[in-house]
Amino acid sequence: DQQVKQNSPSLSVQEGRISILNCDYTNSMFDYFLWYKKYPAEGPTFLISISSIKDKNEDGRFTVFLNKSAKHLSLHIVPSQPGDSAVYFCAASGETSGSRLTFGEGTQLTVNP
Amino acid sequence: GAVVSQHPSRVICKSGTSVKIECRSLDFQATTMFWYRQFPKQSLMLMATSNEGSKATYEQGVEKDKFLINHASLTLSTLTVTSAHPEDSSFYICSASTTGMGSPLHFGNGTRLTVT
Numbered sequence: 532d533q534q535v536k537q538n539s540p541s542l543s544v545q546e547g548r549i550s551i552l553n554c555d556y557t558n559s560m561f562d563y564f565l566w567y568k569k570y571p572a573e574g575p576t577f578l579i580s581i582s583s584i585k586d587k588n589e590d591g592r593f594t595v596f597l598n599k600s601a602k603h604l605s606l607h608i609v610p611s612q613p614g615d616s617a618v619y620f621c622a623a624s625g626e627t628s629g630s631r632l633t634f635g636e637g638t639q640l641t642v643n644p
Numbered sequence: 645g646a647v648v649s650q651h652p653s654r655v656i657c658k659s660g661t662s663v664k665i666e667c668r669s670l671d672f673q674a675t676t677m678f679w680y681r682q683f684p685k686q687s688l689m690l691m692a693t694s695n696e697g698s699k700a701t702y703e704q705g706v707e708k709d710k711f712l713i714n715h716a717s718l719t720l721s722t723l724t725v726t727s728a729h730p731e732d733s734s735f736y737i738c739s740a741s742t743t744g745m746g747s748p749l750h751f752g753n754g755t756r757l758t759v760t
Binding site: 533535540567572573574575576577620630631632633634635636637 | 648650653676678680685686687688689690693735737739741749750751752753754756
């Protein structure tokens with residue numbers, strides 16, 4: 532039972548344009564969401580997070596949007612840079628799970644120069 | 645920022661042998677550490693949660709006698725894959741938490757285990 536889903540295994544964008552990565556979840560108990568970036572043979576690196584009491588959180592080029600009614604969140608990267616090319620994982624946590632995270636399958640982002 | 649060190653980064657072992665992977669929090673005390681496993685092009689699957697000084701909590705389907713976890717101090721947790729088999733070949737990643745619910749986890753760089 533995949534409670535966090537990233538339906539796009541890959542995404543390719545041009546440098547300077549916007550990258551939009553999507554994530555859906557099914558468990559209504561999730562109330563904290565995170566995005567991680569991962570390079571091959573390395574551990575994930577935390578990018579940005581959002582609490583369920585908000586619908587938007589912005590940090591530099593990265594913005595996360597949360598639509599609780601649709602159980603959907605997205606990560607926007609603008610402008611995209613070639614160094615952003617990596618696998619992006621969406622993760623969720625609920626009040627009963629502490630820091631225990633449930634991850635999506637990941638989306639491979641490729642930013643072309 | 646918080647650093648989690650995982651060692652070794654890569655290990656090749658023969659079938660039937662045991663392998664120990666270490667996870668250390670270098671500049672903070674980690675009351676909770678998590679062990680994940682990732683197969684190629686798949687998500688990170690939580691294997692177990694370990695709290696310092698107590699027994700680890702294993703996820704459903706994870707054999708606790710095969711994947712031994714020890715969290716003896718606030719800065720060190722170890723995962724031992726006992727009697728390894730080729731199907732145990734995977735990428736193992738640890739993470740550590742500094743505070744309670746919602747804190748971003750800090751991850752180690754992972755260990756690529758290959759069992760021949």
